[in-house]
Amino acid sequence: MSSQNLSPQQSSITALDNVRIVLVNTSHPGNIGAVARAMKNMCLSQLYLVEPQKYPHDEATWRAASAGDLLDSAVVCDSLADAISGCQLVIGTSARERTVPWPLLDPRHCMERAYKEAEASHKVAVVFGREDRGLTNEELQRCNLHVHIPANPDYSSLNIAMAVQVLSYELRMAQLSGELTSNEMAEWDVPVAGADDLERYLVHLEETLRDINFLRPEAPKKLMTRLRRLYQRTRLDEMEVNILRGILTSTQYWVRKAKLKDGDSGGDSL
Amino acid sequence: MSSQNLSPQQSSITALDNVRIVLVNTSHPGNIGAVARAMKNMCLSQLYLVEPQKYPHDEATWRAASAGDLLDSAVVCDSLADAISGCQLVIGTSARERTVPWPLLDPRHCMERAYKEAEASHKVAVVFGREDRGLTNEELQRCNLHVHIPANPDYSSLNIAMAVQVLSYELRMAQLSGELTSNEMAEWDVPVAGADDLERYLVHLEETLRDINFLRPEAPKKLMTRLRRLYQRTRLDEMEVNILRGILTSTQYWVRKAKLKDGDSGGDSL
Structure with missing residues (x-):
């Protein structure tokens, strides 16, 4: 194991700094x-x-883009034992089939658990195997828990960097839980209109539709129902309501003007 | 738009076949x-x-590994409008900041929703922009919904294939919801031991510990509590309980044998 940087100094230590990604015997430096x-x-x-097979390497540096600092502080080890030394939770990435099954979780539940332990100051290692044949049984048996990415059974071999992306993404999602954007209008620029404003608009709309003889007394009532459903579903914001009402007011102005001129006879032609 | 393969024939159409991944104006064929x-x-x-910048291309074929069939059936279009034609739900991948905010979801909620629509036979498009500057505002305004991957605010630019991996993974997780491995012993090879078996083992353990004078009447009771916690937490399977009880029985046999020989005086030395 190289001596430097076992615990790189961080300006602010977060739970995710307690999680290490361990790559075993990687062949392609681009993947690193x-x-x-x-x-x-x-x-x-x-x-x-x-034991990376080619490292350091220009291809690694190029593919890292602006993450070269992580390569600079990467710890190169002679053995998996060295890489997981001091870790309280060791997770191995695994294909599903093993003769003696090990505790196994999907990526979401596994990384939620990993994040909780990291938050409680445990050191966590997530271990990834070789590009062509993953981790050996002996290496997997050094893990507390296995995680399996539920890929296409007919084509299950993810590129190693893609597998790291998926598990890192789940760790990030665990970190953000509670801050996620599950409400599509959560970061709207204008307040969502209240029910009263919306109702006033719909009444105004109906009135205007009568004014322009679009809504006739003898016509089926379903038209307004459909329009109500449309605007209720859209969840208008206050500014949109103002804009739509402005259009109605303007329309009414012109209709009235037209009707005054024609003595209320020309309305049907609109 | 090329004429062939707009609706590739599939042996079994699943909801995920209703989801298309649309890449706009990709520069690097390796990413495709x-x-x-x-x-x-x-x-x-x-x-x-x-409008891919270099396609077809050897680099695309090489990076696709065994997914060359997807490249063969890929539809090359002249415009985004062609690529999303016929889609009932169009989702654009977006950096967060826009002057006029659009309905925005995190990847999990967005892909759950996309999967539900695809299950209901809607055609869904998930649109990814250029490597260097994403989608234009005009392109984003052709989308019903935006999705944002909540990356590191200090380094938020994911490689485009990584972004596709994350959203495709969430679609797959939506497809599998209910089949996920949230119980780490769900696919165990041996039934998990029942409470009675476990209790019989713990009683047997305590008895054996007295037999070997490890547990003395005057000793604090905490020892058994700790051992109980250990084995309760571990969730032993039936075979493990049998093995552990076999060890105890064997131990007791030798202790009894020793005690008979010494007239019960030598027990303390064990």
Whole structure:
């Protein structure tokens, strides 16, 4: 194990700094770079490399884009034991079938659990195997828990950097839980209109539709129902209500003007 | 738009076949290949390319690995309008800040919704922009909904194939909801031991610990509490309980044998 940077100094330590990504015996240096970028995109910082086959390497640096700092502080180890030393929770990425099954979770539940432990100051390692054949059984048996990405059974081999992206994304989602955008109008620029404003608009609309003889007394009532459903569903904001009412007022002005001129006879032609 | 393959024939159409991934004006053919692989890994099949800068290209084929069939059936279009033609739900991937905010969701909620619509036979498009500057405002305004991957605010630019991987993964998770591995012992090879078996083991353990004089009457009771907590937490399976009880029985046999020989005086030395 290289001596430097086992615990890189951080300006602000967050729970995600307690999570290390461990890559075992990676063949392609480009993948190491892509992993660094995926990690930094998701606020992870601790990269451990067990016997990388070609490292450091220009291809790693190129693929890391602006995440070169993670490569600079990466810890290169001689063994998996060194890379997971001091960790309270070790998670191995695994294909599903093993003769002796190990505790296994999907990425979401596994990373939620990993995040909770990291928040409680546990050191967590998530271990990824070789591009062509993953982790050995012996390596998997050094893990407390296995995680399996539920890929297409007919084509289940993810690129290693993609697998790191998925698990890092789930860690980031666990960090953000509670701050997520589950309400599509949560960050709207204008307040959503209240029921009273909306009702006033719909009454105004109906009145205007009568004014322009679009809504006739003998016509089926379904038209207004359909328009109500449309605007109720859209969840108008206050500014939109003002704009729509402005259009109605303007329309009414012209209709009235036209009707005054024609002595109320020309309305039907509109 | 090329004429062939607008609706590739599928042996079994699933909801995910109603979802198309649309890449607008991609620069690097390698990214197109990596997208195809990420899609196929997550059971997606419909790839649309709007004015790709270099395509077809060897780099795309190489990065696609065994997902070359998705490249072969990809639909190349002259405009975004062609690529989203016939879609009932169009989702644009977006950085957060826009002068006029659009309905915006996080990847999980957005892809759950997309999957539900696809299940109801709606055609859904998820649109990704250029590597360097994403989608234009005009393109984003052709979308019903925007999705934002909540990346590191200090380093938010994901590689486009990584972004496709994250959203495809969420679609796959939506498809699998209910089948996920949220119980880490769900696919165990041996039934988990019942409470009675576990209790019999713990009683047997306590008895054996007295036999070997490890548990003395004057000792604090905390020891058994700790051992109970250990084994309760571990959730032993039936085979493990049998193994552990076998060890105790064997231990007791030797202790009894020793005690008989020494006339019950030598027990303290064990």
